Amino acid sequence: MPQDFAPLLEATNLSVFRGERLVLSNVSFGLGEGGIVVLRGANGAGKSSLLRALAGLTPLAAGTLRWAGDDALEDFCTHAKRIAWLGHLDAVKPALSAAEHVPKAALAAVGLAAYADLPARLLSAGQKRRLAIARVVAAGARLWLLDEPTTGLDADSVARFCALCEAHRDQGGMIIASTHMPLALRETQVLSL
Amino acid sequence: MRRLILRELRLSLRHAADTAASLLFFVIAGTLFPFALGPGPTTLSAIAAGVVWVCALLAALLPLDRLFGADFEDGTLDLLLLSGLPAYGVAFAKTAAHWLTTGLPLLVISAPLAVMLRLPAERVPLLLMTLAPGTMLLSLLGTLAAAITLGARRAAVLMPLITLPLMIPTLIFGAAAVSAPHPAASLYMLAAMLAAALPLAPLGAGAALRAAAE
DSSP states (O other): OOOSSSOSSEEEEEEETTTEEEEEEEEEEOTTTTEEEEEEESSHHHHHHHHHHHHHHSSOOOOEEEETTTTTTTHHHHHHHEEEESSOOOOOOOBHHHHHHHHHHHHHHHHOOOGGGGGGGGHHHHHHHHHHEEEHHHOOOOOEESSTTTTTHHHHHHHHHHHHHHHHHHOEEEEEEOSSSSOOOSSSSSEEE | HHHHHHHHHHHHTTHHHHHHHHHHHHHHHHHHHHHHHOSHHHHHHHHHHHHHHHHHHHHGGGGGGTTHHHHHHHHHHHHHHHHOOHHHHHHHHHHHIIIIIHHHHHHHHHHHHHHHOOOOOOOHHHHHHHHHHHHHHHHHHHHHHHHHHOOTTEEEEEHHHHHHHHHHHHHHHHHHHHHOSSSSHHHHHHHHHHHHHHHHHHHHHHHHHHHHOO
């Protein structure tokens, strides 16, 4: 989607190594408030590596990442506070209950309110993914970085997830998500890797 | 950071068997010495402090391989690094949690074990005074080793190979203080080592965590 406003997040000529392999080179895009970028590409194309680089977890081999014109990665802690992260792993602790992972309001947003006191080890794979999404919602961060967020979700949960994304964008939030599944989201930029 | 420490304590409480395993190992390992050397009070009282120290070191190592391992495997490590807390802050919180769940309980039960090993009762407070900084040092250096070996093959073997040599000076001064006529110098050395490790070990562990997350 062509953007008619100055991007808040601006990636220019990003290159990323994973181990000793150059997985991405010269990736550029901009993202303004309310923007959504969907990363597409075959397995191993570098979607996860790009997300990790955008989060600051993996260093950039080349290129610049700017937030409101400043070097986004100059202060990692400041950058981290802008981000809600959902990796391809759910980061769910089996011994803790769902409510011990995230506040109950966020659990309700993903339809897990009834499971608040259940130990996470008793949740299904899809429910754990929803719990991880609830953590993103609860973070209150402006930029959501989501790696295959709909893995293991049923159709209703995917629809609920899309509604959450739309609500986040309506509040000026931004999302960068890698996915193989078509998502019912309005006006997304697609970045093919 | 307080939230992270509380969360670690809660997790440790839910996995109470892991903590209990360390303590049981400590007691059982210490108990083996009278069986091997005989119950003679002269021999036992001479080696009691050293035995308690060595057993405490080995017992405190047991939970270290899961200190970051579980978080690394389930994706929590990424969240911790993106929590807004500096990586060294994450490492420090983990160190504090390790000491509270392993070092402190070991400290508490080391007194009865020392008495059982015929350490003169008047020396027990001194033993505890040396073990307090000693277990903290072990938590600090153990966290550093756990972070360095994170994601490595054979991490469980590498970790003690890194930690134990680093603990040798602590062991020397800690065990010596208990039997020395003037223990102040050894206690000062322990305090100095703790003062040095307190900022340096979390910094190193934080850098290792960032490297592991790449």
